[in-house]
Amino acid sequence: MLLFTPGPTPVPESVRAAMAKETIHHRTPEFTEIFLDTRNRLKRLLKMQEALMIASTGTGAMEACVTNLCKKKALVINAGKFGERFKKICEAFGIDYLELRYDWDTPAEAADVVEALKKDPDIDAVFVQICESSGGLRHPVEEIAKAAKGVKEEITVVADGITAVGVEPIDTSNIDALITGSQKALMLPPGLSMIGLSDLAVDKIGKGRGFYLNMAAELKKQREGTTAYTAATTLIIGLNEVLSQIESMGIEQLYEDTKKRSEATREALKAIGLNIYPKSPAAAMSAVIDEDAEKIRKLLKTRYDVNLAGGQESLKGRLFRINHMGFIKPYEACWVVNAIELALADIGRITYRGKAAEVFSGRYFQD
Numbered sequence: 376m377l378l379f380t381p382g383p384t385p386v387p388e389s390v391r392a393a394m395a396k397e398t399i400h401h402r403t404p405e406f407t408e409i410f411l412d413t414r415n416r417l418k419r420l421l422k423m424q425e426a427l428m429i430a431s432t433g434t435g436a437m438e439a440c441v442t443n444l445c446k447k448k449a450l451v452i453n454a455g456k457f458g459e460r461f462k463k464i465c466e467a468f469g470i471d472y473l474e475l476r477y478d479w480d481t482p483a484e485a486a487d488v489v490e491a492l493k494k495d496p497d498i499d500a501v502f503v504q505i506c507e508s509s510g511g512l513r514h515p516v517e518e519i520a521k522a523a524k525g526v527k528e529e530i531t532v533v534a535d536g537i538t539a540v541g542v543e544p545i546d547t548s549n550i551d552a553l554i555t556g557s558q559k560a561l562m563l564p565p566g567l568s569m570i571g572l573s574d575l576a577v578d579k580i581g582k583g584r585g586f587y588l589n590m591a592a593e594l595k596k597q598r599e600g601t602t603a604y605t606a607a608t609t610l611i612i613g614l615n616e617v618l619s620q621i622e623s624m625g626i627e628q629l630y631e632d633t634k635k636r637s638e639a640t641r642e643a644l645k646a647i648g649l650n651i652y653p654k655s656p657a658a659a660m661s662a663v664i665d666e667d668a669e670k671i672r673k674l675l676k677t678r679y680d681v682n683l684a685g686g687q688e689s690l691k692g693r694l695f696r697i698n699h700m701g702f703i704k705p706y707e708a709c710w711v712v713n714a715i716e717l718a719l720a721d722i723g724r725i726t727y728r729g730k731a732a733e734v735f736s737g738r739y740f741q742d
């Protein structure tokens with residue numbers, strides 16, 4: 376079965392092998408060496424001054440950023456489930472927030488952020504997804520971050536890059552916290568989250584807040600090459616392997632391959648009459664809006680060995696999402712669009728002509 380869900384993504388064999396070695400103790404010179412090496416690789420990937428690794432899924436890192444980096448009031452951009460999650464975290468901690476809501480197919484606008492910041496001087500932190508995975512939408516985060524800093528230099532910009540880091544280049548010059556997680560573009564099992572931090576964010580953390588997700592406590596320890604509590608040793612060893620592979624292939628190459636795969640996929644889908652859902656699609660995934668989404672997904676799974684993700688809430692049964700993150704072979708991505716064309720023919724919508732595979736291959740290999 377081809378796992379083509381936008382998280383979890385397949386874990387490469389070499390990474391599984393690296394994680395299969397004997398467990399080592401986390402308070403040892405051997406592990407500290409691996410930890411510090413991984414930390415340096417991570418900082419290079421994130422292009423941030425500081426980096427933290429936390430034993431939690433991505434949501435833990437989102438929570439840590441809300442509690443440690445918002446001191447007064449948050450501005451939350453909500454164009455899907457993950458934007459909504461920032462809001463729910465604020466509510467859980469009684470943190471005051473203002474929400475900017477958009478339809479799930481519509482990117483946020485920098486002008487709206489500027490207006491909100493000017494109106495409400497209490498806001499000290501902005502929370503936004505780079506790719507909002509619910510609808511496969513790319514927010515113009517770099518533009519939003521720059522505009523926010525234009526209003527107030529000391530504003531903290533927190534970007535959830537869980538489906539953007541390792542997918543596409545991100546200009547981090549105005550971003551203060553960049554969140555990612557293990558099970559998406561970093562091709563690891565779930566359970567490790569990572570946060571890149573700017574100098575401004577590090578200053579703002581101060582003594583930190585909370586206990587397990589106290590960033591000050593983690594920063595102090597992680598700079599020394601260890602973690603405040605037991606490190607997720609196996610996942611960190613896996614991350615080291617993934618990052619060293621990305622470095623040896625060249626991060627630019629990974630970005631380029633991902634972009635080409637996602638563009639070729641979308642052209643192939645359009646060529647067989649399908650509609651891409653978001654107005655500004657992210658490179659990480661392709662989301663298709665279609666009334667037959669569930670029928671198509673079921674056929675893909677039972678007849679063609681392809682596992683795609685569906686939609687949530689109002690998009691349940693009307694959306695399917697195809698992953699582009701990670702080291703994906705073009706022949707696998709080509710099979711996915713071909714299988715979708717076969718499924719459309721199975722339900723009598725079109726005649727199968729091999730059009731999707733033709734368009735994908737032409738775009739991927741011949742352009």
Ligand SMILES: *Cc1c(COP(=O)(O)O)cnc(C)c1O
Binds near residue numbers: 432
């Ligand atoms: C997957 C994801 C998360 C985090 O989800 P976890 O299940 O906690 O790992 C957060 N934001 C985005 C955009 C995601 O795609």
